[in-house]
Ligand code: SF4
Protein backbone atom coordinates (compact mmCIF):
# COMPACT_ATOMS: atom_id res chain seq x y z
CA UNK A 1 0.00 0.00 0.00
CA UNK A 2 1.31 3.44 -0.86
CA UNK A 3 1.17 5.18 2.51
CA UNK A 4 1.48 8.57 0.82
CA UNK A 5 -2.13 8.19 -0.36
CA UNK A 6 -3.56 7.71 3.13
CA UNK A 7 -5.24 10.71 4.68
CA UNK A 8 -4.25 10.12 8.28
CA UNK A 9 -6.12 13.18 9.51
CA UNK A 10 -9.47 11.99 8.29
CA UNK A 11 -12.27 11.22 10.73
CA UNK A 12 -12.82 7.77 9.30
CA UNK A 13 -9.13 6.92 9.42
CA UNK A 14 -9.33 7.48 13.20
CA UNK A 15 -11.46 4.34 13.39
CA UNK A 16 -8.20 2.48 12.78
CA UNK A 17 -7.53 2.24 16.50
CA UNK A 18 -10.48 3.91 18.17
CA UNK A 19 -11.83 1.04 20.21
CA UNK A 20 -9.77 -0.26 23.15
CA UNK A 21 -11.37 -3.69 22.99
CA UNK A 22 -10.76 -4.30 19.29
CA UNK A 23 -13.23 -3.65 16.49
CA UNK A 24 -10.61 -1.50 14.78
CA UNK A 25 -10.40 -1.29 11.04
CA UNK A 26 -6.59 -1.40 11.23
CA UNK A 27 -7.11 -5.11 11.86
CA UNK A 28 -8.95 -5.68 8.56
CA UNK A 29 -7.35 -8.55 6.63
CA UNK A 30 -9.04 -7.53 3.37
CA UNK A 31 -10.22 -11.12 3.20
CA UNK A 32 -13.64 -10.23 1.74
CA UNK A 33 -15.59 -12.60 3.96
CA UNK A 34 -17.92 -9.69 4.71
CA UNK A 35 -18.78 -9.30 1.02
CA UNK A 36 -19.92 -12.89 0.85
CA UNK A 37 -22.48 -12.25 3.55
CA UNK A 38 -24.03 -8.99 2.44
CA UNK A 39 -27.50 -10.15 1.47
CA UNK A 40 -28.18 -7.66 -1.20
CA UNK A 41 -25.09 -6.48 -3.00
CA UNK A 42 -24.78 -9.76 -4.90
CA UNK A 43 -24.25 -8.03 -8.21
CA UNK A 44 -27.15 -5.64 -7.68
CA UNK A 45 -25.07 -2.55 -6.96
CA UNK A 46 -25.50 -2.57 -3.21
CA UNK A 47 -22.89 -1.83 -0.55
CA UNK A 48 -19.53 -3.59 -0.66
CA UNK A 49 -18.58 -3.97 2.97
CA UNK A 50 -14.90 -4.60 2.36
CA UNK A 51 -14.70 -1.58 0.10
CA UNK A 52 -16.31 0.62 2.73
CA UNK A 53 -13.81 -0.54 5.35
CA UNK A 54 -10.86 0.02 3.00
CA UNK A 55 -12.09 3.49 2.06
CA UNK A 56 -12.36 4.35 5.75
CA UNK A 57 -8.89 2.96 6.44
CA UNK A 58 -7.43 5.03 3.64
CA UNK A 59 -9.10 8.15 4.96
CA UNK A 60 -11.23 8.60 1.85
CA UNK A 61 -13.91 10.39 3.85
CA UNK A 62 -15.21 12.53 1.03
CA UNK A 63 -15.58 9.66 -1.40
CA UNK A 64 -17.29 7.38 1.11
CA UNK A 65 -19.63 10.10 2.35
CA UNK A 66 -20.61 10.87 -1.25
CA UNK A 67 -21.23 7.19 -1.99
CA UNK A 68 -24.77 5.80 -1.96
CA UNK A 69 -23.32 2.70 -0.28
CA UNK A 70 -23.56 4.23 3.19
CA UNK A 71 -27.32 4.83 2.84
CA UNK A 72 -27.96 1.57 1.01
CA UNK A 73 -26.34 -0.37 3.85
CA UNK A 74 -29.08 -1.90 5.99
CA UNK A 75 -26.97 -1.64 9.18
CA UNK A 76 -27.87 -5.30 9.62
CA UNK A 77 -24.35 -6.45 10.63
CA UNK A 78 -24.80 -9.79 8.93
CA UNK A 79 -21.38 -9.28 7.36
CA UNK A 80 -19.94 -8.64 10.82
CA UNK A 81 -20.87 -12.15 11.93
CA UNK A 82 -18.19 -13.64 9.71
CA UNK A 83 -15.49 -10.99 10.04
CA UNK A 84 -12.47 -12.82 11.54
CA UNK A 85 -11.33 -9.55 13.11
CA UNK A 86 -14.66 -8.65 14.69
CA UNK A 87 -15.06 -5.41 12.78
CA UNK A 88 -18.60 -4.12 13.28
CA UNK A 89 -19.86 -2.78 10.00
CA UNK A 90 -22.55 -0.53 11.38
CA UNK A 91 -19.92 1.37 13.38
CA UNK A 92 -18.04 2.19 10.18
CA UNK A 93 -21.16 3.07 8.20
CA UNK A 94 -22.76 5.09 10.97
CA UNK A 95 -19.56 7.09 11.39
CA UNK A 96 -19.58 7.84 7.66
CA UNK A 97 -23.26 8.82 7.90
CA UNK A 98 -22.44 11.17 10.78
CA UNK A 99 -20.10 13.03 8.43
CA UNK A 100 -22.81 13.14 5.80
CA UNK A 101 -25.30 14.70 8.21
CA UNK A 102 -22.68 17.26 9.21
CA UNK A 103 -22.43 18.18 5.53
CA UNK A 104 -26.23 18.11 5.21
CA UNK A 105 -26.19 15.38 2.58
CA UNK A 106 -28.70 12.94 3.96
CA UNK A 107 -31.92 11.53 2.50
CA UNK A 108 -34.67 14.15 2.68
CA UNK A 109 -37.18 11.96 4.52
CA UNK A 110 -34.67 11.07 7.23
CA UNK A 111 -33.84 14.75 7.66
CA UNK A 112 -37.52 15.70 7.94
CA UNK A 113 -38.35 12.85 10.34
CA UNK A 114 -35.43 13.77 12.58
CA UNK A 115 -36.53 17.39 12.69
CA UNK A 116 -40.09 16.35 13.57
CA UNK A 117 -38.87 13.98 16.26
CA UNK A 118 -36.62 16.55 17.87
CA UNK A 119 -39.12 19.40 17.70
CA UNK A 120 -42.43 17.59 18.25
CA UNK A 121 -41.56 14.17 19.67
CA UNK A 122 -42.94 12.25 16.69
CA UNK A 123 -41.24 11.48 13.38
CA UNK A 124 -44.47 12.00 11.47
CA UNK A 125 -44.88 15.47 12.90
CA UNK A 126 -47.85 14.67 15.13
CA UNK A 127 -48.30 17.58 17.54
CA UNK A 128 -49.31 17.04 21.14
CA UNK A 129 -52.85 18.16 20.31
CA UNK A 130 -53.01 15.78 17.33
CA UNK A 131 -51.70 12.95 19.50
CA UNK A 132 -54.49 13.56 22.03
CA UNK A 133 -57.11 13.76 19.27
CA UNK A 134 -55.85 10.50 17.76
CA UNK A 135 -55.83 8.60 21.05
CA UNK A 136 -59.28 9.89 22.00
CA UNK A 137 -60.58 8.89 18.57
CA UNK A 138 -59.26 5.34 19.01
CA UNK A 139 -60.49 5.30 22.60
CA UNK A 140 -64.09 6.00 21.50
CA UNK A 141 -64.34 2.58 19.88
CA UNK A 142 -62.35 0.81 22.56
CA UNK A 143 -65.31 -0.26 24.79
CA UNK A 144 -66.53 -2.46 21.92
CA UNK A 145 -63.08 -4.05 21.62
CA UNK A 146 -63.20 -5.29 25.21
CA UNK A 147 -66.94 -5.36 25.82
CA UNK A 148 -66.70 -2.87 28.67
CA UNK A 149 -68.52 0.49 28.39
CA UNK A 150 -66.12 2.08 30.88
CA UNK A 151 -62.93 1.07 29.09
CA UNK A 152 -60.64 3.83 27.78
CA UNK A 153 -57.17 4.17 26.32
CA UNK A 154 -55.36 6.26 28.94
CA UNK A 155 -52.70 8.89 28.39
CA UNK A 156 -50.59 11.01 30.74
CA UNK A 157 -51.65 8.96 33.77
CA UNK A 158 -49.34 9.92 36.63
CA UNK A 159 -48.21 6.89 38.65
CA UNK A 160 -49.26 4.26 36.11
CA UNK A 161 -47.16 1.11 36.33
CA UNK A 162 -46.62 0.67 32.61
CA UNK A 163 -45.89 3.24 29.91
CA UNK A 164 -46.43 2.05 26.35
CA UNK A 165 -44.27 3.70 23.72
CA UNK A 166 -45.96 3.12 20.37
CA UNK A 167 -44.50 2.87 16.93
CA UNK A 168 -45.41 5.94 14.81
CA UNK A 169 -47.38 3.64 12.51
CA UNK A 170 -49.74 2.90 15.39
CA UNK A 171 -50.60 6.59 15.58
CA UNK A 172 -51.03 6.91 11.83
CA UNK A 173 -51.87 4.27 9.27
CA UNK A 174 -52.18 1.34 11.68
CA UNK A 175 -54.47 2.54 14.46
CA UNK A 176 -55.91 -0.96 14.75
CA UNK A 177 -52.58 -2.13 16.10
CA UNK A 178 -52.83 0.38 18.92
CA UNK A 179 -56.29 -0.95 19.79
CA UNK A 180 -54.92 -4.49 19.72
CA UNK A 181 -52.16 -3.53 22.18
CA UNK A 182 -54.65 -1.68 24.38
CA UNK A 183 -56.73 -4.88 24.65
CA UNK A 184 -53.70 -6.67 26.04
CA UNK A 185 -53.01 -3.98 28.63
CA UNK A 186 -56.70 -3.89 29.58
CA UNK A 187 -56.78 -7.65 30.06
CA UNK A 188 -53.65 -7.58 32.23
CA UNK A 189 -55.44 -5.45 34.83
CA UNK A 190 -52.26 -3.39 35.31
CA UNK A 191 -52.33 0.42 35.33
CA UNK A 192 -50.90 1.67 32.07
CA UNK A 193 -50.66 4.82 30.03
CA UNK A 194 -49.50 6.46 26.84
CA UNK A 195 -47.69 9.79 27.02
CA UNK A 196 -48.46 12.86 24.95
CA UNK A 197 -44.95 14.17 25.64
CA UNK A 198 -43.03 11.53 23.73
CA UNK A 199 -45.14 9.60 21.35
CA UNK A 200 -42.62 7.66 19.38
CA UNK A 201 -40.42 4.57 19.97
CA UNK A 202 -38.04 5.34 17.10
CA UNK A 203 -34.60 6.93 17.34
CA UNK A 204 -33.32 8.08 13.98
CA UNK A 205 -30.26 9.57 15.66
CA UNK A 206 -29.08 5.97 15.55
CA UNK A 207 -29.69 5.76 11.79
CA UNK A 208 -27.61 8.86 11.10
CA UNK A 209 -24.77 7.83 13.39
CA UNK A 210 -24.93 10.84 15.66
CA UNK A 211 -24.71 9.68 19.26
CA UNK A 212 -25.47 13.14 20.59
CA UNK A 213 -28.75 13.20 18.64
CA UNK A 214 -29.54 9.62 19.66
CA UNK A 215 -28.88 10.59 23.29
CA UNK A 216 -31.13 13.64 23.04
CA UNK A 217 -33.99 11.58 21.58
CA UNK A 218 -33.47 8.86 24.21
CA UNK A 219 -33.68 11.46 26.98
CA UNK A 220 -36.90 12.78 25.43
CA UNK A 221 -38.29 9.36 26.36
CA UNK A 222 -36.49 8.78 29.64
CA UNK A 223 -37.12 12.05 31.48
CA UNK A 224 -40.92 12.27 31.03
CA UNK A 225 -41.18 8.54 31.78
CA UNK A 226 -39.35 9.08 35.05
CA UNK A 227 -41.56 12.05 35.83
CA UNK A 228 -44.65 9.88 35.35
CA UNK A 229 -43.18 7.51 37.93
CA UNK A 230 -43.60 4.35 35.86
CA UNK A 231 -42.04 1.00 36.75
CA UNK A 232 -41.79 -0.39 33.23
CA UNK A 233 -41.35 1.14 29.80
CA UNK A 234 -43.03 -1.16 27.28
CA UNK A 235 -41.72 -0.83 23.76
CA UNK A 236 -43.89 -1.34 20.75
CA UNK A 237 -42.53 -3.88 18.30
CA UNK A 238 -39.77 -1.84 16.67
CA UNK A 239 -36.35 -3.26 15.79
CA UNK A 240 -34.04 -0.30 16.08
CA UNK A 241 -36.20 1.27 18.82
CA UNK A 242 -35.63 -1.87 20.87
CA UNK A 243 -31.90 -1.92 20.14
CA UNK A 244 -31.46 1.70 21.21
CA UNK A 245 -33.80 1.77 24.25
CA UNK A 246 -33.07 -1.69 25.61
CA UNK A 247 -29.53 -2.49 24.51
CA UNK A 248 -27.72 0.85 24.12
CA UNK A 249 -29.64 3.10 26.49
CA UNK A 250 -27.32 3.15 29.50
CA UNK A 251 -24.26 3.81 27.35
CA UNK A 252 -26.10 6.56 25.51
CA UNK A 253 -27.37 8.50 28.53
CA UNK A 254 -24.56 7.52 30.90
CA UNK A 255 -26.77 6.07 33.65
CA UNK A 256 -29.46 3.53 34.42
CA UNK A 257 -33.03 4.76 33.86
CA UNK A 258 -35.39 4.62 36.85
CA UNK A 259 -37.50 1.95 35.18
CA UNK A 260 -37.05 -1.34 33.42
CA UNK A 261 -37.41 -1.61 29.65
CA UNK A 262 -39.18 -4.52 27.98
CA UNK A 263 -40.61 -5.17 24.56
CA UNK A 264 -44.27 -6.01 24.14
CA UNK A 265 -43.53 -9.71 23.40
CA UNK A 266 -41.28 -9.91 26.48
CA UNK A 267 -44.01 -8.44 28.69
CA UNK A 268 -46.67 -10.75 27.27
CA UNK A 269 -44.57 -13.88 27.78
CA UNK A 270 -43.96 -12.81 31.38
CA UNK A 271 -47.68 -12.22 31.95
CA UNK A 272 -48.63 -15.50 30.30
CA UNK A 273 -46.19 -17.48 32.44
CA UNK A 274 -47.45 -15.86 35.64
CA UNK A 275 -51.10 -16.40 34.72
CA UNK A 276 -51.89 -12.70 34.34
CA UNK A 277 -52.89 -13.27 30.70
CA UNK A 278 -54.35 -16.32 29.03
CA UNK A 279 -54.26 -17.12 25.32
CA UNK A 280 -56.18 -19.53 23.15
CA UNK A 281 -53.88 -20.96 20.44
CA UNK A 282 -56.95 -22.45 18.79
CA UNK A 283 -57.67 -19.00 17.34
CA UNK A 284 -54.72 -19.57 14.98
CA UNK A 285 -54.81 -23.30 14.23
CA UNK A 286 -51.74 -23.24 12.01
CA UNK A 287 -47.97 -23.24 12.18
CA UNK A 288 -46.41 -19.85 11.61
CA UNK A 289 -42.96 -18.81 10.38
CA UNK A 290 -41.00 -16.23 12.36
CA UNK A 291 -38.73 -13.50 10.93
CA UNK A 292 -35.98 -12.23 13.25
CA UNK A 293 -35.66 -8.42 13.01
CA UNK A 294 -31.88 -7.79 12.80
CA UNK A 295 -31.94 -5.19 15.58
CA UNK A 296 -33.86 -7.42 17.96
CA UNK A 297 -32.06 -10.66 17.14
CA UNK A 298 -28.48 -10.36 15.87
CA UNK A 299 -27.81 -6.92 17.35
CA UNK A 300 -29.59 -7.28 20.72
CA UNK A 301 -29.41 -11.06 21.16
CA UNK A 302 -33.15 -11.28 21.90
CA UNK A 303 -34.24 -14.44 20.15
CA UNK A 304 -36.66 -16.32 22.35
CA UNK A 305 -39.53 -14.13 23.61
CA UNK A 306 -41.25 -13.69 20.22
CA UNK A 307 -40.92 -17.42 19.52
CA UNK A 308 -42.26 -18.34 22.95
CA UNK A 309 -45.22 -16.03 22.51
CA UNK A 310 -46.00 -17.34 19.03
CA UNK A 311 -45.96 -20.88 20.38
CA UNK A 312 -48.62 -19.81 22.91
CA UNK A 313 -50.93 -18.19 20.36
CA UNK A 314 -50.54 -20.40 17.27
CA UNK A 315 -50.08 -24.09 16.54
CA UNK A 316 -46.28 -23.95 16.52
CA UNK A 317 -43.41 -21.93 15.08
CA UNK A 318 -41.42 -22.69 11.93
CA UNK A 319 -37.93 -21.32 11.40
CA UNK A 320 -36.73 -19.47 8.35
CA UNK A 321 -33.35 -20.88 7.34
CA UNK A 322 -30.98 -19.26 8.31
CA UNK A 323 -32.27 -17.50 11.42
CA UNK A 324 -31.32 -15.88 14.75
CA UNK A 325 -27.78 -14.37 14.57
CA UNK A 326 -27.51 -15.52 10.99
CA UNK A 327 -30.93 -14.23 9.89
CA UNK A 328 -31.42 -12.32 6.66
CA UNK A 329 -32.56 -8.70 6.86
CA UNK A 330 -36.08 -7.95 5.58
CA UNK A 331 -34.40 -5.52 3.21
CA UNK A 332 -35.77 -2.35 4.77
CA UNK A 333 -33.34 -1.81 7.64
CA UNK A 334 -30.93 1.01 8.40
CA UNK A 335 -33.47 3.71 7.52
CA UNK A 336 -34.15 2.46 3.97
CA UNK A 337 -37.82 1.84 4.74
CA UNK A 338 -38.10 5.37 6.08
CA UNK A 339 -37.03 6.77 2.69
CA UNK A 340 -40.27 7.19 0.72
CA UNK A 341 -38.39 6.79 -2.57
CA UNK A 342 -36.97 3.39 -1.68
CA UNK A 343 -39.84 1.08 -2.69
CA UNK A 344 -38.27 -0.26 -5.90
CA UNK A 345 -34.88 -0.64 -4.27
CA UNK A 346 -36.40 -2.47 -1.32
CA UNK A 347 -37.79 -5.13 -3.62
CA UNK A 348 -34.16 -5.83 -4.62
CA UNK A 349 -32.79 -5.71 -1.09
CA UNK A 350 -35.66 -7.93 0.05
CA UNK A 351 -35.38 -10.61 -2.64
CA UNK A 352 -33.29 -12.98 -0.47
CA UNK A 353 -35.87 -12.62 2.29
CA UNK A 354 -38.74 -13.23 -0.15
CA UNK A 355 -37.02 -16.42 -1.34
CA UNK A 356 -36.61 -17.51 2.25
CA UNK A 357 -40.28 -16.84 3.01
CA UNK A 358 -41.35 -18.86 0.00
CA UNK A 359 -39.17 -21.79 1.06
CA UNK A 360 -41.19 -22.24 4.26
CA UNK A 361 -44.21 -23.26 2.21
CA UNK A 362 -46.37 -21.66 4.90
CA UNK A 363 -49.07 -19.03 4.28
CA UNK A 364 -48.46 -17.21 7.58
CA UNK A 365 -45.46 -15.34 8.94
CA UNK A 366 -44.96 -13.10 11.96
CA UNK A 367 -42.31 -10.67 13.09
CA UNK A 368 -41.61 -8.46 16.11
CA UNK A 369 -41.05 -5.15 14.31
CA UNK A 370 -43.65 -2.96 12.62
CA UNK A 371 -41.11 -1.79 10.03
CA UNK A 372 -40.20 -5.38 9.10
CA UNK A 373 -43.95 -6.07 9.10
CA UNK A 374 -44.50 -3.46 6.41
CA UNK A 375 -41.54 -4.55 4.31
CA UNK A 376 -42.43 -8.25 4.52
CA UNK A 377 -46.02 -7.50 3.57
CA UNK A 378 -44.84 -5.54 0.54
CA UNK A 379 -42.48 -8.37 -0.41
CA UNK A 380 -45.33 -10.86 -0.17
CA UNK A 381 -47.45 -8.72 -2.51
CA UNK A 382 -44.63 -7.87 -4.94
CA UNK A 383 -43.39 -11.45 -5.32
CA UNK A 384 -46.94 -12.85 -5.21
CA UNK A 385 -46.11 -15.09 -2.25
CA UNK A 386 -49.62 -15.11 -0.83
CA UNK A 387 -48.17 -14.95 2.68
CA UNK A 388 -50.10 -13.08 5.36
CA UNK A 389 -47.75 -11.13 7.62
CA UNK A 390 -48.66 -10.21 11.21
CA UNK A 391 -46.85 -8.84 14.21
CA UNK A 392 -46.33 -11.25 17.08
CA UNK A 393 -48.16 -9.05 19.59
CA UNK A 394 -51.18 -8.52 17.33
CA UNK A 395 -51.61 -12.30 17.06
CA UNK A 396 -51.43 -12.47 20.85
CA UNK A 397 -54.18 -9.86 21.06
CA UNK A 398 -56.38 -11.91 18.72
CA UNK A 399 -55.82 -15.00 20.89
CA UNK A 400 -56.49 -13.22 24.14
CA UNK A 401 -59.02 -14.82 26.48
CA UNK A 402 -60.76 -11.86 28.06
S1 SF4 B 1 -24.35 -4.28 7.45
FE1 SF4 B 1 -25.72 -5.57 6.18
S2 SF4 B 1 -26.23 -4.32 4.37
FE2 SF4 B 1 -24.48 -3.32 5.41
S3 SF4 B 1 -22.70 -4.12 4.32
FE3 SF4 B 1 -23.06 -5.50 6.09
S4 SF4 B 1 -24.38 -7.17 5.34
FE4 SF4 B 1 -24.42 -5.49 3.81
Ligand code: SF4
Nearest residue numbers: 028029031032034083
Ligand atom coordinates in the same frame (compact mmCIF):
# COMPACT_ATOMS: atom_id res chain seq x y z
S1 SF4 C 1 -14.48 -9.72 6.84
FE1 SF4 C 1 -13.48 -8.26 8.27
S2 SF4 C 1 -11.30 -8.61 7.94
FE2 SF4 C 1 -12.34 -9.51 6.15
S3 SF4 C 1 -12.42 -7.81 4.61
FE3 SF4 C 1 -14.34 -7.71 5.78
S4 SF4 C 1 -13.90 -6.21 7.40
FE4 SF4 C 1 -11.90 -6.87 6.60
